[in-house]
Amino acid sequence: MTLVKSSSGIRGTLGGKVGEGFSPLEIIKFSAGYVSWMKKKYKKKKYIIILGRDGRVTSALFQQFLVITFQSLGINVINIGLSTTPTVGIAVKNEKADGGIMLTASHNPKNWNGLKMFNSCGEFLSEKDFKKLFFIVEKEHFRFSSYKKLGNIFYVKNYIQKHIKKIISLPIIDKNIIEKARLKIVVDGINSTGGIAVPILLKYLGVHVVKMYCEPHGDFIHNPEPIEKNLREICKKVPQIKANLGISVDPDVDRVVFICENGDFFGEEYTLVSIADYILENKFGPVVSTLSSSYALKDLSIKKGVPHYFTSVGEVHVVKKMKEVHAVIGGEGNGGIIYPDLRYGRDALVGIALFLTQIAKLNITLSKLKKRYSNYFMSKKKIRFYSHEKIKILFNIIKKKYKKEKINFSDGIKIYLLNNEWIHIRKSNTENIIRIHTESYSKRRANFLAKEIICEVKKL
Known part of the structure; x- marks a missing residue:
């Protein structure tokens, strides 16, 4: 079972013990924490949240847990139903809502689901705000509303069409020429x-x-x-x-x-x-x-x-x-x-x-x-990991191996080689994997650079 918490929200595989996967209890805990974060940040009397979901089998079911949690905390919900992540962002701005949640695990397989969370600008929470949210989830005891102060739910259809009309109205989009x-x-x-x-x-x-x-x-x-x-x-x-x-x-x-x-x-x-x-x-x-x-x-x-x-x-x-x-x-x-x-x-x-x-x-x-653009080849590999200690050891080995090259440590390790070649090794934000990306003018060379790193991983 997997549960990943990062600046991309939370997501995980379904089933298993609490705390080890994406369960109904995780949904309630994180959505309640999100409400507490929102109240601390915006300090208002009434709050509105936009709620959307992707087409996953579990998204319609899990949506009910979100609605119940939000209403029980005195939050009004605008449920736009089947939606896209950017549509939820657009709806937050249009409706002047205080935030929004999209039920999705993005590109992950169908045995996954997750929550993507928005601020009042219709953007993902900043890294700083996510840290505050995760702290609240772990430390805070939530206060639920009395029956007189329960939130209301409103259903709004066709928000995808509203999103699309906003796109088509952009001056840079030429509908006629298309x-x-x-x-x-x-x-x-x-x-x-x-x-x-x-x-x-x-x-x-x-x-x-x-x-x-x-x-x-x-x-x-x-x-x-x-x-x-x-x-x-x-x-x-x-x-x-x-x-x-x-x-x-x-x-x-x-x-x-x-x-x-x-x-x-x-x-x-x-x-x-x-x-x-x-x-x-x-x-x-x-x-x-x-x-x-x-x-x-x-x-x-x-x-x-x-x-x-x-x-x-x-x-x-x-x-x-x-x-x-x-x-x-x-x-x-x-x-x-x-x-x-x-x-x-x-x-x-x-x-x-x-x-x-x-x-x-x-x-x-x-x-x-x-053909108008530079013709590079990329190799994108991923290796599952279970030990953070082994990742630290791997990074130290790579650092020593490429000590003569220019290296960037701001996100994992990126190694700059000659002729615009590079290697980037980092922990994924969305899965328990190490991602190894390499780029070169040759597909064979890009794969060779990736295999060198994979060989070091296999030695651990």
């Missing part, structure tokens, strides 16, 4: 709310949609992380039916990847690179990505003559830096796009709208578009 391109697009909704949201967006944009696994029953047909090895079926389908491209998202729709017209994987790293390219054609300013993201974005920023900044992995870190430097675009190399003119948070739907505007204006295929 419509004129007469695009045919295959959508893999991974049996969650992407199967609802992405087709609605595409129909608003005048796109012919071919659906795959868009029924949001939560019994994911394949591993839900939107990476190449999990998307072989859509990669075959796109050229088979002569579609212009394919789109795949994760279960809570904050990450998006694209499939080329010939069935090649466009690459999750190049989602951010290509969208940044379009943004920088229209607006001059800094860009931000994480230490585990491709150097292709840095190369693009040099070409465009704008500053580029790296941060620790995680949305909260990217958002913090974007605000500091007034970045015009940012995100993560996993397909997460943060466009601040809409909201400070990853959003697959705005990413899709920006990307389609770009290719419609350029009148270009995805395979040709990708």
Whole structure:
């Protein structure tokens, strides 16, 4: 059993003993702690929370625990039902709510679930606020309301449509030019709310949609992380039916990847690179990505003559830096796009709208578009770990092995090699694993660099 607590919220596997997995008791404990945190931070008489959920089998059930807990603590709840993580963020802002919770485990498999928590700005809690929340959960005794002061629940439908209309109203999105391109697009909704949201967006944009696994029953047909090895079926389908491209998202729709017209994987790293390219054609300013993201974005920023900044992995870190430097675009190399003119948070739907505007204006295929950018190869490996002591030993070994190289210790260990090659080793924020990312101009070389680290891990 697994329970992970980090700046990405809490998530875990289902079943097992209390404290060792994501159970109803964990939901009640953390949601009550979240309410206490909110009351300490905002100090008001009445509070409103937005509540949404992804399509997982357990999300509808667990939603009931959240509603009961919030009402028992005197909190009013606006339940928007089946939703996306960015939609909850938009709803918090629209409804002037004090916070929001999305029931999701994001890209993790169907035997997982979790809570993503928002502040009153519709953004994830900062690292500092998460630490306060975790302290409250461990130390505080919660005070529940009398029957006269119970919270109310309100149901609001069609919030995904409200989110989409907000995206389409952005001046940088050109609905007319997308419509004129007469695009045919295959959508893999991974049996969650992407199967609802992405087709609605595409129909608003005048796109012919071919659906795959868009029924949001939560019994994911394949591993839900939107990476190449999990998307072989859509990669075959796109050229088979002569579609212009394919789109795949994760279960809570904050990450998006694209499939080329010939069935090649466009690459999750190049989602951010290509969208940044379009943004920088229209607006001059800094860009931000994480230490585990491709150097292709840095190369693009040099070409465009704008500053580029790296941060620790995680949305909260990217958002913090974007605000500091007034970045015009940012995100993560996993397909997460943060466009601040809409909201400070990853959003697959705005990413899709920006990307389609770009290719419609350029009148270009995805395979040709990708040739415009630096051609790097990345190896992304992960190894399960159970001992924090062994991780410390591993990091010390790596530090000694690469002592002659430039090393960054701000998020695990990042080793800078010649010719823009690098190795990044860090503990995951979302699973009990060590992530090993490497990048090189050669696929063989990237894999070789990763294998060197894996060999050191196996020796422990």
